[in-house]
Amino acid sequence: MTQLEALQAALAGEHAAMYGVGVAGGKLSGARFKAATDCYEQHRDNRDHLSALVVAAGETPVAAEPAYDLPQAVTNAATAAALVLLIERRVAAVYGDLVEAAEQPAVRAFAIESLLAAASAQVAWGSAPVAFPGAV
Template identity: 35%
Template sequence: MSELSDDAAKALRDALGAEHAAVWVYGLATAFARDSPVTSAVGDAMEQHRRLRDTAEQLIKDAGQTPPAAQPAYDVGQVTDQGSMIQVLLRVENDCQVGWRSVLERGEHAELRRTALDGLTTSATRATRWRITAGQRPGAQQFPGQP
């Protein structure tokens, strides 16, 4: 893949921005995860978001563009415990779903669409797990990533 249309490039930059935020938020979440399964899930999610962030950055570089940098911090509101942390994680996963769905809809190249589908699927799966952990029903959304 060498070139990106303007629409695909913007969508990929937005998805990368969501991944930057997710990595930051999951780092914060480590301070509030108290249950072993939650701590493990936070660590796994952090690895997946780093992988997707790195992949998005490389795709942008391969297209001859400069990827946007992460912000030094992100406004998450007040996080006081594991429950409020999970609500923030749900928001960040939703943002990632929206970003990757946009890439999927605008991507012209198979590699870009595969990455977008991976990002959308893994983020939707994680969000479902967080909803179930928080006791929310239904656990899954009908159309993940729909703004």
């Protein structure tokens, strides 16, 4: 996988993450809603940064889909939290690929920071820490 392919894959992952976290947020309240809002904002910032990196490479950023199939029904706070956890696991995987494919130090640093953020988010949403976040 090239750096550009990995950037586009990470961007597609961020589009999907924003959609899923937005859906999950609708079933959350209080501190969990605030955490989902913060999570959404982080994914939005990452999306914007990835888009800028793709444009800087002279390519057109992959567009978001109008909607995404969710891997599970979101019917209450528990299923919403489980969805956010799954999203963070999937995002970690695309950032793991970007770490591996990165050719530029700034891209690799961004990928590592994003991978670490996704790993921290996984713990915050109920996962046990893992030795190699992003490894599939």
